[in-house]
Amino acid sequence: MEFKTQLLKADENSLDLAAKYFSAGEVVAVPTETVYGLAGNAYNGETIKKIFEAKGRPQDNPLIVHISDMEMLKEVASEIPGTAYKLADAFWPGPLTMIMKKSEKVSPVTTAGLDSVGIRMPSDPFAHALIVKTGIPFAAPSANVSGRPSPTDAKTVFEDMNGKIPLVVDGGECFAGVESTVVSLLNETPIILRPGYVTKEDMEEVLGTEVKIAAAVTENIKAGEKVLSPGMKYKHYAPNADVIILDGDINKFAGYVNNHKGSGVYAMVFDGEESLLNVPCVTYGKFGDGKSQAHELFSSLRKLDELNARTVYARCPGKSGVSLAVYNRLIRSAGFNIIKL
Structure with missing residues (x-):
């Protein structure tokens, strides 16, 4: 399906329109503090498929689920370790994604069939307001064609997504410029799967214990290896050169x-x-x-x-x-x- 994509400034009108499209099962591009994201209902597998189509992204790569508050965390995670509460208190809302066991409400399409899910609470006011207004967490990868550099402004999103989605919301330039840190809490020792603005040292200071870094952070993963986090598989972030x-x-x-x-x-x-x-x-x-x-x-x-x-x-x-x-x-x-x- 081809859309006449609108590019609108972040305000009450674009929030209303984004919520309307979101509730109708469409995908919209929204600002976050990390990079721009393609947001769709995390519970709706058909909507999530539209995200993969817009990006041209393989469906074996899990997406991160964005929430508005700690009550919503209980909706999307079936098990919440004490470590998660400590890290959330220190770094949420903000650019930290925590991987936990997922609830039945989260579509398996969102998690690429995994029984775990990456969750974060964005600090960007528009992204947060969209979740609050719809009452539904959104899944969102970066709002670019798969493999290309992630977009940090709305103009770049529009260049990649024009005709593929109905709406791009312009919230200005992103604060961090790289995607969120992803840390797995599935085992006793937290493991960073994708580094970001929240660092190993930051988390160790809060937790008072070691935080490990996965080998795949600095090395290519093995062929056929399943990944728990986006940004670990395939060639990413690449220009044409x-x-x-x-x-x-x-x-x-x-x-x-x-x-x-x-x-x-x-x-x-x-x-x-x-x-x-x-x-x-x-x-x-x-x-x-x-x-x-x-x-x-x-x-x-x-x-x-x-x-x-x-x-x-x-x-x-x-x-x-x-x-x-x-x-x-x-x-x-x-x-x-x-x-x-």
Whole structure:
């Protein structure tokens, strides 16, 4: 089905319209504090199929369910460990997704047939208001064509989703710039499956216990392996260009890139490093500042498409704190193509 997609500012009128479409079983694009999401009724499997169709996304990838309050958590999770309450008290509403055993109300299409579900409470006022107004949690992946960089503004969503959904709500630029942290609470020790704005160190400080990081955060998963979280399978976040990460200091990076310059070759560097390169550059935040890198990453990857880049040599971010989230997204956009300098 093809829609005449509307792009409307976030206000009471667009909230009413979004709720109307949502209640009719349609999918709408909404702002969140992480990235824009394609929101549909988490209980309705037919609606969730429309999300997969709009994205062109395989249906073996689970979606995250967004709730408005702790009472709704009891609707979507059948078992809530004490750890969840501690983390919710510290980080909800906000960019943290917790995986728990799902309730029967959540469609198996939403969870890709798993008996667990990722749940978070968004802090974005529009996303929260939509859940409150409809009284129904929404499932939402990022509002982009599958495999492309996630959108952090409504214009980018419209470019990807025009004609595929009825409504895109413009709530401005997203605060975090990368998707939520996903932590599994299915075992005694919490395990981060996808890093994000809420870090391992943040959670350990709240819980007073170790939080592990899954190997798949920095490595490709094995063929046929089932995943509990989105963002673990397939090539993700990728521009049209071939992205190659160069892991080394700026001097080694500049020397390598300057020796490989050519038509369509770009460098993706940190702020202020452009003068060292003899190729065109796109920047993505400050060196050593994971939060600024996260905020700029996806828009920078999209900009490379606008510039018709064919080969991109990218500076390697750090591998701790919020920088780990940036590294996790960048290695997937590069298809794990990393050169150690």
